[in-house]
Amino acid sequence: PTQRYDPDNIFAKILRGEIPCTKVYEDDWALAFEDINPQAAVHTLVIPKGAYVSWDDFSARASDAEIGGFVRAVGEVARAKGLVEPGYRLLANVGEHGGQEVAHLHVHIFGGQPLGPMIA
Numbered sequence: 001p002t003q004r005y006d007p008d009n010i011f012a013k014i015l016r017g018e019i020p021c022t023k024v025y026e027d028d029w030a031l032a033f034e035d036i037n038p039q040a041a042v043h044t045l046v047i048p049k050g051a052y053v054s055w056d057d058f059s060a061r062a063s064d065a066e067i068g069g070f071v072r073a074v075g076e077v078a079r080a081k082g083l084v085e086p087g088y089r090l091l092a093n094v095g096e097h098g099g100q101e102v103a104h105l106h107v108h109i110f111g112g113q114p115l116g117p118m119i120a
């Protein structure tokens with residue numbers, strides 16, 4: 001991988017319960033919680049429980065069970081928040097050019113309002 005996983009990243013601390021979060025969903029594969037600085041009416045983050053830096057790292061190293069569990073969890077969170085009928089947006093920033101700030105894979109779920117063509 002281009003970047004070694006840092007077990008002291010902020011989302012690792014959230015996973016270990018060392019930092020609080022507003023939890024919205026949890027299963028064997030994933031944890032979802034509200035973004036601390038929401039960029040839309042709904043802005044939820046979904047992270048895998050495994051130690052993966054980014055979408056790149058996850059897609060390269062994770063087992064099919066982890067990938068399946070995580071993808072299913074993202075869909076479950078969106079359904080649980082009632083986002084399916086009005087629609088929503090998924091985003092995963094990867095690396096420097098992607099603007100990734102926290103080096104533990106996270107998928108952003110945006111919704112609860114019309115989002116326009118793009119959220120930067």
Ligand code: 5GP
Nearest residue numbers: 010021033034035036037093099100101102
């Ligand atoms: P990135 O730019 O890495 O894709 O997104 C990181 C996201 O994590 C940002 O939307 C930011 O607001 C959110 N974030 C950063 N630190 C914390 C935190 O301690 N708690 C929560 N809930 N969200 C955080």
